[in-house]
């Protein structure tokens with residue numbers, strides 16, 4: 001057969017596979033909605049997700065091997081050959097739910113980032129996929145500690161299990177309140193930033209507020225450092241590669257108006273769109289803080305903590321996924337790029353991967369409805385099926401990529 005003939009045959013097979021998965025996902029509607037509500041009502045914080053993992057294991061009737069302590073993985077489908085991993089995050093946030101739902105969580109934690117939807121969607125996809133003849137194995141990855149350090153994704157990558165399982169691609173999907181329901185945003189290349197934290201400890205000499213010439217107080221030095229940070233960025237990295245420093249914590253507290261503080265701290269969040277920029281910025285900030293402190297007669301010590309790398313969507317996989325969304329009655333939204341961070345990026349650095357942002361907004365909420373991590377953030381019931389279908393598109397896109405090798 002000709003090369004084009006082969007390609008046509010593969011396209012037909014892909015379309016059939018996706019159609020079967022979508023039909024089976026639709027058949028799971030009742031189960032999917034009920035499981036999502038159950039998971040929503042019983043959120044577990046980062047590092048305490050074993051219950052949620054075990055619930056998914058029961059729902060999928062699969063044996064999950066523990067990984068990263070409270071996470072789990074398994075492999076089903078063809079025993080040999082490459083596999084496609086699909087990731088679902090397990091953890092909730094320390095947020096007190098304000099949705100007023102009858103199935104709201106009451107334990108002080110909340111699935112305010114939509115991970116209840118992702119878990120239920122992954123379980124739904126798995127139940128659907130088990131009833132379909134799959135060309136390549138599926139590895140459902142139940143990942144703990146997405147919201148806290150140490151990152152669960154980093155631990156799973158370090159464990160080496162993905163290589164042992166012969167994972168070729170990793171697929172992720174996340175609900176998004178700034179994308180309309182029915183649409184899915186992806187985008188080739190960097191879609192989320194590398195994340196880090198910069199901590200500056202400033203030390204001087206305390207004293208009486210009326211005798212500042214006898215002291216070396218730190219308040220003005222801290223303020224000067226904070227105001228100079230944007231300028232440090234501007235002089236350090238190419239503005240065509242966005243980077244950001246946001247000060248989230250600045251403390252210089254003597255406890256009284258007439259006592260000059262002798263110690264202070266500044267914590268800033270660092271985001272970059274080039275992995276290598278983080279270290280360069282850290283060094284530049286340390287030098288700037290040292291000199292700035294010197295000018296005020298105090299000292300500054302800077303520590304840089306590296307978090308996630310850049311989340312990079314593989315162009316070919318991303319294109320293939322976008323080409324399939326229509327067959328699952330989903331529309332392609334404009335690419336979603338932000339300086340947000342997600343530890344899915346650890347997978348994307350090692351395997352050609354793709355993260356999709358699945359819309360949960362209505363026309364009324366798309367501009368300024370509750371954001372992720374808000375105590376009233378609540379994706380609609382059908383979001384579970386849309387995320388599951390996006391995972392199915394991701395799986396079939398990965399199958400197409402494997403077949404091209």
Ligand SMILES: [Zn+2]
Pocket residue numbers: 089113114115146174
């Ligand atoms: Zn999340």
